[in-house]
Amino acid sequence: MTKPLNRRRFLQTSAATGLAAGIAPSIAHAQDPLGIALVVPSPVGEVGWSHALAMGLEPIKAEYGDSVNITILENIPEGPDADRIMNKVVADGAKFLLAGSFGYQNGAMQIARRNPDVTVLHASGFMVAPNFSPFAAKYFQGTYLMGMAAAALSKTGKLGSVSAFAIPELITSINAFTLGAQSVNPDIEVSVVWVNSWFDPAQEQDAAKALLAQDCDVIFSNAQDTPSVVSVCEEAGAYVFNLNSSMKKNAPTKYLGCVETDWSPFFMESVKGHLDGTFEGRNAFLGVEDNVVKVVDWNPDIPAETKAKIDEVEAAIADGSFHPFTGRIVKQDETVGVEDGETLPDEAIVSMDWHVAGVTTPLPN
């Protein structure tokens, strides 16, 4: 297949040939670096969602060096302000836009429609266009494994989760966590506290304390961007794990592990696609099999035999022979959620609005 010769490609090849002739510097200057802009809803900091997105760009920086120009705009609230800021970075020449929050969807889609030469990646959305890919992580694959470890370590048989908002992404994480725990101890119970805020460290910490007061001895910090829950659990001597990026240093002894998201394989592939002109918008639901979801920093307290089983299940998830949402799965209200032998399709997972049996807290409607 011959690739169309566009300006960039022409410059790339001529730069390569020009190198020998010693005229590279002037031509390299003529080629504008690819402007990549990442817009995120919270400060990037040391840990958390925005941090993970920003880290996903590091390998691109390393690979492309001066031929990319990366801008990170942090702490941009969803809404009209975000639309204005995204439009501004595109007007300033960014050709590759990473919209790092669900609420940026409409504004980012408008930009993609108006600027066919701009590639947009959008976090956690559902809209797709030829130059617009939504992306999300299959956290549930990792939380299933965490559930196995949690059940093996729990003495009270009660697990807890401090969760931000009752949206499908968080609900699936809790459900898979519960199913994983039940695969080790069928009688395990999971309590959930919804903080109803993406960001309120004090409230999150109180929620964790409330769960600990109810004898939960392993806590799942579901979508908190700060070590609020993790550090209070270390203090109280309860195992704890979180998503996105490791907070092991906040809980040196009680850190169960981290369901890490490494966005770089997906970002790298998309940037490459953009430069080659082969980018195609798709709904990117990325997991262990894409090297996007990884579990890291496993606690050494996990019994060796459980750990071996976890590794087995992880390998089975990666090669597709096992799926956490394979029936028979009973819902919290005792109706059947997934029939025996069936596997929940991705569309049903991304819109999940029910808890599995074993989650004791009713779901807010």
Next chain:
Amino acid sequence: MSALSFIIAGMLAAAMPFLLAALGELVAERSGVLNLGIEGMMALGAVVAFIVVRQSGGHAMGFVAAGLASAALATVFAWLALAVRANQVAAGLAIGILGQGLSALFGKRYESLTVPGLPKLSIPGLSELPLLGGLFSQDAVVWLGLLATLAIWATLRFSKLGLVIRAVGENPHAARALGYNVIAIRYGAVAFGGLMAGFAGAYAATVYTPLWAEGMIAGRGWIALALVVFATWMTGRVVFGAVLFGAVSLSQLAAQAGGVALNSQLLASLPYIVTILVLGAISANKRLLKINGVASLGEPFGR
């Protein structure tokens, strides 16, 4: 630990950020100045205290630095409101936004880092009581905060200084005719409000949730402001409102953790609803409101 003892043990600490900030605002408003910048002053205090504690300056140093920083910010507001005679609502909002911006700027390198909290100091005997025991095991700041509350209440009610502050807020012209320097007293009251807001922020970022994250004050300054109004400018009611708010916040979390079948959004709004209803009910007495309301609140005082 039962859910009830969890709430009883935690409610004073949960109330402390609101209580400290609200008491400071109470004094400022009693002198006739409405400072809407509490949220920003708390954020500035929080980040300053966090940085000092993080650089191992210790909690005491952290609180002092936070109090001074926020008092300085409050003084800027006081200058706008009292010397320039700017609109107090607008100036307060501007100072609040400035404080939040400064906190983000200073806190940039400290985002998501943590510091050690403070140990609990227990009253021997009482802290071993069943159910209520947790109430008597609090960190040093809670104990000091309760003493400060008592001191502020006594000062406003019984001392000459308190009388002068109230007189300045009630009728600045009369106070001036009596020979009091209205502007100086208001400067002092506003700076004191800043000091307390700084302490409140310091408590939030270095003791209650010992970590720094931009925006971690999360509206607590506004709740403190509302508490002062709903408490009809009475110290006792501010304390009651703050503790009530803290207790209901904790009980909604405990209810969820215990699997209570109630809508969690409804539960989450419960602290606001209950506090408004209760304080609204006790402030329904029009006569009392008239007695306690600050007559010159928000009005610029001309020479």
